Amino acid sequence: xxxxxxxxxxxxxxxxxxxxxxxxxxxxxxxxxxxxxxxxxxxxxxxxxxxxxxxxxxxxxxxxxxxxxxxxxxxxxxxxxxxxxxxxxxxxxxxxxxxxxxxxxxxxxxxxxxxxxxxxxxxxxxxxxxxxxxxxxxxxxxxxxxxxxxxxxxxxxxxxxxxxxxxxxxxxxxxxxxxxxxxxxxxxxxxxxxxxxxxxxxxxxxxxxxxxxxxxxxxxxxxxxxxxxxxxxxxxxxxxxxxxxxxxxxxxxxxxxxxxxxxxxxxxxxxxxxxxxxxxxxxxxxxxxxxxxxxxxxxxxxxxxxxxxxxxxxxxxxxxxxxxxxxxxxxxxxxxxxxxxxxxxxxxxxxxxxxxxxxxxxxxxxxxxxxxxxxxxxxxxxxxxxxxxxxxxxxxxxxxxxxxxxxxxxxxxxxxxxxxxxxxxxxxxxxxxxxxxxxxxxxxxxxxxxxxxxxxxxxxxxxxxxxxxxxxxxxxxxxxxxxxxxxxxxxxxxxxxxxxxxxxxxxxxxxxxxxxxxxxxxxxxxxxxxxxxxxxxxxxxxxxxxxxxxxxxxxxxxxxxxxxxxxxxxxxxxxxxxxxxxxxxxxxxxxxxxxxxxxxxxxxxxxxxxxxxxxxxxxxxxxxxxxxxxxxxxxxxxxxxxxxxxxxxxxxxxxxxxxxxxxxxxxxxxxxxxxxxxxxxxxxxxxxxxxxxxxxxxxxxxxxxxxxxxxxxxxxxxxxxxxxxxxxxxxxxxxxxxxxxxxxxxxxxxxxxxxxxxxxxxxxxxxxxxxxxxxxxxxxxxxxxxxxxxxxxxxxxxxxxxxxxxxxxxxxxxxxxxxxxxxxxxxxxxxxxxxxxxxxxxxxxxxxxxxxxxxxxxxxxxxxxxxxx
DNA sequence: GGTAAGCGT
DNA sequence: TAATACGCTTACC
Numbered sequence: 001x002x003x004x005x006x007x008x009x010x011x012x013x014x015x016x017x018x019x020x021x022x023x024x025x026x027x028x029x030x031x032x033x034x035x036x037x038x039x040x041x042x043x044x045x046x047x048x049x050x051x052x053x054x055x056x057x058x059x060x061x062x063x064x065x066x067x068x069x070x071x072x073x074x075x076x077x078x079x080x081x082x083x084x085x086x087x088x089x090x091x092x093x094x095x096x097x098x099x100x101x102x103x104x105x106x107x108x109x110x111x112x113x114x115x116x117x118x119x120x121x122x123x124x125x126x127x128x129x130x131x132x133x134x135x136x137x138x139x140x141x142x143x144x145x146x147x148x149x150x151x152x153x154x155x156x157x158x159x160x161x162x163x164x165x166x167x168x169x170x171x172x173x174x175x176x177x178x179x180x181x182x183x184x185x186x187x188x189x190x191x192x193x194x195x196x197x198x199x200x201x202x203x204x205x206x207x208x209x210x211x212x213x214x215x216x217x218x219x220x221x222x223x224x225x226x227x228x229x230x231x232x233x234x235x236x237x238x239x240x241x242x243x244x245x246x247x248x249x250x251x252x253x254x255x256x257x258x259x260x261x262x263x264x265x266x267x268x269x270x271x272x273x274x275x276x277x278x279x280x281x282x283x284x285x286x287x288x289x290x291x292x293x294x295x296x297x298x299x300x301x302x303x304x305x306x307x308x309x310x311x312x313x314x315x316x317x318x319x320x321x322x323x324x325x326x327x328x329x330x331x332x333x334x335x336x337x338x339x340x341x342x343x344x345x346x347x348x349x350x351x352x353x354x355x356x357x358x359x360x361x362x363x364x365x366x367x368x369x370x371x372x373x374x375x376x377x378x379x380x381x382x383x384x385x386x387x388x389x390x391x392x393x394x395x396x397x398x399x400x401x402x403x404x405x406x407x408x409x410x411x412x413x414x415x416x417x418x419x420x421x422x423x424x425x426x427x428x429x430x431x432x433x434x435x436x437x438x439x440x441x442x443x444x445x446x447x448x449x450x451x452x453x454x455x456x457x458x459x460x461x462x463x464x465x466x467x468x469x470x471x472x473x474x475x476x477x478x479x480x481x482x483x484x485x486x487x488x489x490x491x492x493x494x495x496x497x498x499x500x501x502x503x504x505x506x507x508x509x510x511x512x513x514x515x516x517x518x519x520x521x522x523x524x525x526x527x528x529x530x531x532x533x534x535x536x537x538x539x540x541x542x543x544x545x546x547x548x549x550x551x552x553x554x555x556x557x558x559x560x561x562x563x564x565x566x567x568x569x570x571x572x573x574x575x576x577x578x579x580x581x582x583x584x585x586x587x588x589x590x591x592x593x594x595x596x597x598x599x600x601x602x603x604x605x606x607x608x609x610x611x612x613x614x615x616x617x618x619x620x621x622x623x624x625x626x627x628x629x630x631x632x633x634x635x636x637x638x639x640x641x642x643x644x645x646x647x648x649x650x651x652x653x654x655x656x657x658x659x660x661x662x663x664x665x666x667x668x669x670x671x672x673x674x675x676x677x678x679x680x681x682x683x684x685x686x687x688x689x690x691x692x693x694x695x696x697x698x699x700x701x702x703x704x705x706x707x708x709x710x711x712x713x714x715x716x717x718x719x720x721x722x723x724x725x726x727x728x729x730x731x732x733x734x735x736x737x738x739x740x741x742x743x744x745x746x747x748x749x750x751x752x753x754x755x756x757x758x759x760x761x762x763x764x765x766x767x768x769x770x771x772x773x774x775x776x777x778x779x780x781x782x783x784x785x786x787x788x789x790x791x792x793x794x795x796x797x798x799x800x801x802x803x804x805x806x807x808x809x810x811x812x813x814x815x816x817x818x819x820x821x822x823x824x825x826x827x828x829x830x831x832x833x834x835x836x837x838x839x840x841x842x843x844x845x846x847x848x849x850x851x852x853x854x855x856x857x858x859x860x861x862x863x864x865x866x867x868x869x
Numbered sequence: 870g871g872t873a874a875g876c877g878t
Numbered sequence: 879t880a881a882t883a884c885g886c887t888t889a890c891c
């Protein structure tokens with residue numbers, strides 16, 4: 001999509017205005033000037049809840065800036081000098097690794113959605129138009145932009161700026177179709193090209209260009225269909241008799257050609273051809289050819305950037321848009337020249353917040369970014385400043401990463417206020433249904449469900465919960481989301497929860513590897529012990545309804561349908577479906593896992609074939625036709641003091657996931673049991689429920705503890721505090737890695753978790769050498785960290801491979817200079833401007849090995865050491 | 870693991 | 879008439 005960012009810095013700091021962007025220098029005669037646009041937006045926004053919240057957010061940014069400035073004041077010359085040396089050392093390394101050998105192209109369709117709409121409805125051609133709705137616009141044409149009408153601007157404000165604006169509704173179906181046509185062309189130049197959404201793509205044309213050098217002319221010859229050529233280009237042709245515009249070829253050979261019907265290379269047939277155009281062999285020529293072919297095929301124009309890396313290519317494509325292209329030649333000086341005066345806001349990934357923070361330090365252009373590199377390294381997190389450094393040196397990714405796996409999938413919806421629990425639950429279910437469909441389309445299952453809520457004051461909250469087994473079905477997701485929603489509703493009671501947006505997201509997908517092993521059924525798992533037949537272990541479609549609250553199962557209509565129906569019934573009891581409201585904790589246990597697993601169990605029971613099986617824990621043959629019995633046996637094996645005796649577990653083909661499913665869900669209470677154990681321990685250790693600074697998190701935490709503690713205590717013997725209470729139905733995994741509360745661990749290890757100190761103590765404690773016996777392969781493992789030990793056990797469990805612990809624990813790698821550093825979202829080193837740094841259009845494609853991944857909590861694993869001792 | 874927040878359409 | 883989205887990511891605790 002076109003760049004609609006705002007490089008302007010008005011005196012007004014309101015987020016709304018900053019976000020919408022003000023008119024750039026194209027504002028002119030027929031349009032509005034910046035001042036006028038500002039004024040109109042301000043008048044339309046002032047006093048609204050939205051605006052109030054924007055101001056609040058803006059204040060928060062200001063506070064961050066203030067904090068940063070205070071920090072800056074404390075920096076001594078000596079520190080700065082030291083930082084300078086350190087950074088410059090890195091600069092040298094980076095310079096040495098600079099790679100100018102690739103030719104990366106960024107293709108960007110001009111005002112894509114709007115252009116498609118204009119193409120399909122010529123009446124719109126000369127008018128200012130925008131695509132979207134009265135509440136939000138996705139893009140606008142260039143005519144509308146002169147009035148300050150931008151993407152991500154609400155339609156009603158756009159109308160105030162430009163009363164004649166035509167707003168066309170979105171039609172993704174159509175855009176997808178056009179996008180596909182474009183992609184077919186791009187694939188010819190780079191079969192591995194990387195699409196970024198519908199209207200953008202990166203290509204690595206290095207190879208193409210090499211081949212192209214040897215191509216005969218007829219492979220670079222195209223027939224011109226003037227009908228599909230822009231007016232501008234047509235004029236050029238008729239005036240000069242040659243196609244000699246910046247748009248396409250700088251020195252093409254043009255032929256008169258009377259052939260009525262010809263095929264071009266894409267197989268498209270053009271009628272009424274008049275001219276032929278031949279493109280050269282250079283990068284510029286190749287890209288002109290691409291753009292030419294795109295226009296011929298779709299009647300839409302594209303802009304392009306050619307550069308040695310993706311970041312530069314992207315910024316480059318912005319330079320001459322619309323319908324233009326730009327190249328940065330592959331020389332260091334050319335790169336630095338391009339970067340020199342470039343406003344940092346033009347860099348993909350530097351958004352309004354980062355821009356503002358940097359501006360407070362007097363940094364507006366990329367060369368200033370370089371000049372201040374030492375200071376930045378002291379003020380920002382490592383990931384951030386290193387990213388800044390890359391930017392200021394014009395470094396970026398030179399290869400197009402293969403499609404990374406997406407990390408999350410979500411759906412959310414805005415509506416006018418909803419404040420009854422009943423409606424909220426219905427809506428929640430509807431979102432879950434939608435999400436489940438999307439997930440299943442891509443065959444994804446995730447362990448974490450996140451609920452997002454925006455209240456009527458535009459304050460956003462997210463609440464997440466991770467379950468033990470991946471979920472993807474509506475009921476599975478809803479079971480978790482319902483619990484989260486219930487907690488939020490309770491947290492404001494007796495007041496109603498007044499929301500204007502709800503979203504549900506699933507993340508924590510299984511990696512390809514994990515998927516593979518999860519797909520192996522319990523059958524193969526048990527077979528590893530003794531050949532057995534377990535038919536229908538994974539029923540095609542679990543009978544979920546039977547395990548769902550009847551009130552919900554019977555009301556599957558659309559949320560709005562139901563709402564309407566409810567109104568008609570004049571049902572004014574907001575807790576008509578009280579069961580929903582009250583059962584949210586049961587929701588967890590009747591979740592997902594248990595639904596499916598209970599069915600497996602049922603089917604197994606029905607099958608009656610299971611007569612002899614080998615216990616995966618003690619490895620003894622057990623005969624039974626009843627799964628409950630089997631489970632009981634395994635439970636006993638697990639729950640006893642026999643972990644050390646589990647050495648005999650097969651090295652082959654153990655599916656940890658299935659093991660867990662099989663074992664743990666023979667009783668539905670498993671998950672709750674675990675939760676209860678954790679909470680019990682919390683209470684037992686006298687640790688407060690939460691030391692979180694976040695007040696809402698705090699109250700929520702308390703709420704949870706309170707609710708759980710009110711439940712009848714199970715008649716279970718408490719383990720000593722430093723031993724782990726293993727739930728009766730624990731899976732192997734739980735036995736090996738009983739989940740602990742990080743706060744408790746923190747206490748045990750005499751540290752708190754939120755300070756820099758913690759990371760250093762973390763490193764030191766991981767350096768201790770200890771010998772642990774792997775409960776799977778029974779071999780002694782000398783390890784410097786629990787993380788690596790756990791990895792070993794994982795590998796053993798998953799593959800039956802005994803792997804040398806060669807990997808080093810990287811938890812201690814965290815640099816210490818970030819103690820007071822300012823975090824800037826979006827500047828993740830791992831991404832390195834391969835694509836826009838954060839919030840890429842293309843969903844979930846980063847494969848970055850971010851610090852956060854490394855820092856994955858070691859917390860819950862400390863105690864295992866004691867356990868094995 | 871949970872949460873807020875940044876970013877880009 | 880009133881009215882400011884959605885989907886993804888990462889950093890931090």
